[in-house]
Amino acid sequence: MVQLTRHPIDLNVLLAEVQDDGSGGVVLFLGRVRNHSNGQRVTGLSYEAFEEMAEAQLRKIETQARERWPVRALSIHHRLGEMRIGDISVAVAVACAHRSEAFAACKFAIDRLKVKVPIWKKEIREDGSFWFEGALPDAKNQADKNLESAS
Amino acid sequence: MKVRVRFFAQLREMSGTERAEMEVPDGISARHLAHLVAEKFFGLGPLLARAGIAVNGEWTDEEIQLVAGDEVSFLPPVSGG
Numbered sequence: 262m263v264q265l266t267r268h269p270i271d272l273n274v275l276l277a278e279v280q281d282d283g284s285g286g287v288v289l290f291l292g293r294v295r296n297h298s299n300g301q302r303v304t305g306l307s308y309e310a311f312e313e314m315a316e317a318q319l320r321k322i323e324t325q326a327r328e329r330w331p332v333r334a335l336s337i338h339h340r341l342g343e344m345r346i347g348d349i350s351v352a353v354a355v356a357c358a359h360r361s362e363a364f365a366a367c368k369f370a371i372d373r374l375k376v377k378v379p380i381w382k383k384e385i386r387e388d389g390s391f392w393f394e395g396a397l398p399d400a401k402n403q404a405d406k407n408l409e410s411a412s
Numbered sequence: 413m414k415v416r417v418r419f420f421a422q423l424r425e426m427s428g429t430e431r432a433e434m435e436v437p438d439g440i441s442a443r444h445l446a447h448l449v450a451e452k453f454f455g456l457g458p459l460l461a462r463a464g465i466a467v468n469g470e471w472t473d474e475e476i477q478l479v480a481g482d483e484v485s486f487l488p489p490v491s492g493g
Contacts, residue, residue: 292493293434300461302476308492309420309421310492311418311420311466311468311469311487312487314466314469314470314485315492317469320418336448339492339493350492350493351492351493371493373489374492374493375492375493376490377471377490378490378492379466379485379490380490380491380492380493381420381421381422381488381489381490381491382492383421392421392422392470392488392491394489394491394492395489395490396489396490396491397491
């Protein structure tokens with residue numbers, strides 16, 4: 262299950278979505294708003310998305326994770342809009358029978374999200390606000406190659 | 413033919429618009445469209461050169477041939493997570 266939300270991410274809801282009696286391992290990754298970037302003090306972040314495409318790309322990542330590992334349940338929630346230091350911007354939860362595949366599938370999901378999902382963050386700093394320079398198209402292509410060689 | 417163009421993040425702010433409609437030669441590539449966009453919207457060139465391209469909501473190669481009515485999105489390097 263994937264979701265974009267403008268509200269704080271509710272971890273109880275997320276974990277309920279991956280509740281599964283056949284899963285012995287649940288890996289939860291949380292991305293948080295950090296107070297620094299490239300040596301600059303950050304006071305907050307603002308996220309925007311190409312929402313229809315972002316949701317489709319998240320669903321694709323879920324499908325790819327399920328093709329590669331015996332995932333029993335997977336949920337990704339990404340928050341949009343303005344956030345403060347310490348707020349959770351993204352949460353990925355993966356439930357598998359065993360922990361090693363849950364760790365691998367969770368890492369895959371967040372790594373793919375970082376290069377494939379059209380979401381952008383703007384850093385709010387004391388000296389103004391600045392778009393964060395994210396993954397370049399070349400990095401996206403590289404991620405595709407890595408994916409192909411891994412499969 | 414007409415194509416629809418969408419801008420996001422820095423490109424949206426720099427162009428001053430989220431959407432534009434452009435009349436372009438039939439069958440041009442997405443890369444060619446990027447050049448026409450850079451001519452129409454002053455100052456976007458350097459960022460367009462680094463941007464990814466999605467046609468009708470799917471990541472695509474810049475050499476793809478466009479058809480009338482395509483929605484072409486120029487996506488600055490993504491930074492979600």
